[in-house]
Amino acid sequence: MPLIQTLPGGPLDIVGDIHGEAEPLLQLVERLGYRASGSHPQGRHLVFVGDYCDRGPDSPAVFAHVRRWIEAGHAWGILGNHEINLLRADIKDGSGWFFDERLERDTPRYAPFARPAPEERAEILRFARQLPLILERGDLRIVHAAWHAPSIAAVRALGDADVVAQYDAWEELAHERARRTGLDRRMAEELARWGHDLEDPEHTPAMLAAHAEHEADKQSMNPLKVLTSGLEALGQRPFYAGGRWRFVDRQPWWNAYTDDIPVVVGHYWRRVRPVSPAVRGRGYLDIFQGAPPDAWLGPRGQVFCVDYSVGGRWIERKTGDPVGQEFKLAALRWPEAELLFDDGSRLATRPGHPATVATS
Numbered sequence: 001m002p003l004i005q006t007l008p009g010g011p012l013d014i015v016g017d018i019h020g021e022a023e024p025l026l027q028l029v030e031r032l033g034y035r036a037s038g039s040h041p042q043g044r045h046l047v048f049v050g051d052y053c054d055r056g057p058d059s060p061a062v063f064a065h066v067r068r069w070i071e072a073g074h075a076w077g078i079l080g081n082h083e084i085n086l087l088r089a090d091i092k093d094g095s096g097w098f099f100d101e102r103l104e105r106d107t108p109r110y111a112p113f114a115r116p117a118p119e120e121r122a123e124i125l126r127f128a129r130q131l132p133l134i135l136e137r138g139d140l141r142i143v144h145a146a147w148h149a150p151s152i153a154a155v156r157a158l159g160d161a162d163v164v165a166q167y168d169a170w171e172e173l174a175h176e177r178a179r180r181t182g183l184d185r186r187m188a189e190e191l192a193r194w195g196h197d198l199e200d201p202e203h204t205p206a207m208l209a210a211h212a213e214h215e216a217d218k219q220s221m222n223p224l225k226v227l228t229s230g231l232e233a234l235g236q237r238p239f240y241a242g243g244r245w246r247f248v249d250r251q252p253w254w255n256a257y258t259d260d261i262p263v264v265v266g267h268y269w270r271r272v273r274p275v276s277p278a279v280r281g282r283g284y285l286d287i288f289q290g291a292p293p294d295a296w297l298g299p300r301g302q303v304f305c306v307d308y309s310v311g312g313r314w315i316e317r318k319t320g321d322p323v324g325q326e327f328k329l330a331a332l333r334w335p336e337a338e339l340l341f342d343d344g345s346r347l348a349t350r351p352g353h354p355a356t357v358a359t360s
Contacts, residue, residue, distance in 0.1 A: 001130045003155050003163060007047065007076060007137040012334040014047045014142065017080065017266040018066075019311030020056020020097065020113065024329040024342035025065060031344055032331055038069030046331075047135065049266035050080025050144040050228070054094035055311050060116040060124070067127045076135055079163065080144040080266065081228040083128045087164050093199065093243025098124075105199075109243075110314050133163065133227055138261070140334060145230040145267040146253045147303075151223035163224065170222035177221075178214055186210035198244045205238050205245055212247035219248065230267060250287050254303035262296075264332060266307035272328055272341075294339065294347045304349070306332045308341070 013032045018025050034040050052066055053059035069075035085092055091099045096106030097113045098121065106113075116124060133155060135142040158166060178184040187210040196203040198211075212234050219225055219232040231251040238245050250268070257263065272293050288297070288305075297303040312327040329342040332349075339347040 001132060002160055003132050003158055004134040004136065004152075005076075005132040007135045007140060007142065008045050009137070011042070011044045011336075012047050012140070013044055013340075014049060014264050014306055014332045014334060016049060016306040016308055016330050016332075017051035017311060018048070018053075018056070018062050018329065019051055019082070019094075020053050020059035020062055021310045021313060021329060022056070022058040022061035022065065024310055024313075024324065025062055028329050028331055028340070028342040029065075031340060031342070032333075034074075038072055038074035040074070046075035047142060048075065048077035049142060049264065049306060050078050050131075051082045051266055051307075051311070052077075052080070053086060054082045054092075054097070055110055055314055057110075057112060058114045059097050060114050060120055063124045063127060067123075077131055078135055078142060078144060079128065079131045079133055079228060081225075083131065084163070084167060084224070084228055087125060087128055088167065109318070129163070133224065136261075141261050141263045143263065143265055144228045145265055146226055147257065147259075147263045147265075148223075148226050148231060148253060151226040154223040155227065167222065167224045170224060171218060174214065174218040174221045177217060183210055183214055183217075187214060200245075201240050204240075207235070207238055208245075208247055215246070215248045228267075252287050252289060252297070254298035257298045257303055258300055259302065262302045262304070264304050264306055264334075266305065268305045268307055269309045269312070270305050270307055271309055271326070273326065294349050296349065304332060306330055306339075310342070 015028065029046065033042070033044070034046065038046065046069060048066055052062045056062070066075065066077055070077055085095065086098060089099070091102050094106060094110060096102035096110065097115050133143065134152070141147055178187070190208045190210050194205050194208070196205070216232060216234055219229065231253045232248040233251055235247050235249040238247050240246070268287055270288065270293055291297060293308070297305065308328040308330045310327050310329040313323055316323045316325065316327060324343055330339050332339055337349045339349060
């Protein structure tokens with residue numbers, strides 16, 4: 001399948017990262033007016049920005065719904081970094097629903113969660129492998145994390161290349177550099193001196209310079225990683241996010257985006273209400289730089305992040321807080337530029353302008 005594909009014409013409903021939250025997905029789709037089949041009486045189409053799985057209670061069900069709607073021709077979707085991890089068997093935090101090797105470690109944080117039967121696993125992988133990285137048409141671009149012109153050009157040149165094989169080939173360039181320069185040895189020495197696990201939130205490391213350098217290399221040398229994980233640069237201090245300590249900072253690439261065509265992304269864990277750095281994670285830098293949750297981003301207001309952190313609902317379940325109060329699933333209705341959330345609340349937006357709250 002081509003890694004860059006064409007969006008259908010007509011009005012769209014662009015759904016943010018789902019992360020295994022099947023119940024809010026069905027609620028949102030129903031509120032948007034879609035039938036159970038995925039069709040819409042007004043001819044609208046669903047578009048998914050990736051990250052269908054991990055952390056939530058029912059990733060298999062999310063895949064089953066999305067696959068059914070896409071295969072029926074009522075929806076389109078792209079790959080996120082979590083699907084790339086799944087296809088590469090890159091076992092990370094929150095993927096214990098799929099990988100036995102992660103089950104014991106993920107259970108205290110994320111359980112209970114549904115796990116697929118062997119035949120379901122094969123079908124999930126088959127489906128994910130045929131998803132593109134980019135969807136585009138004359139008035140809109142959809143990518144999971146970053147619209148980065150050099151990376152887009154590299155992917156266009158690939159045509160129908162296998163996404164896993166190409167990702168691994170580019171990833172290997174960074175690993176080869178680490179071996180050649182002794183970076184891998186320095187990383188091992190850093191961990192030995194620190195004496196803790198990178199997933200241990202209780203022990204804050206110093207800035208591990210070799211780890212930071214390797215993270216930055218892996219990001220910058222892999223166009224597929226840029227598109228699905230964003231642009232990153234060496235950080236100023238470590239911060240804990242996504243279940244591990246990190247040493248590179250995500251970059252607000254949209255500050256340099258001046259093209260005429262709007263871009264919609266997910267990935268960045270936007271929040272409807274302001275959240276303190278202590279809640280976000282120690283050392284966390286706000287990539288939105290204080291922009292309100294209804295704002296389009298960039299100098300021309302041409303970029304919108306539609307990920308409103310529904311993947312964090314496991315936190316509410318563990319703390320006993322009302323589920324869905326802080327972490328929501330959203331869809332950006334296009335061309336209306338209006339947000340609809342799974343709880344029925346709305347935010348009316350206009351590219352380049354702050355939005356006003358509307359009641360459901």
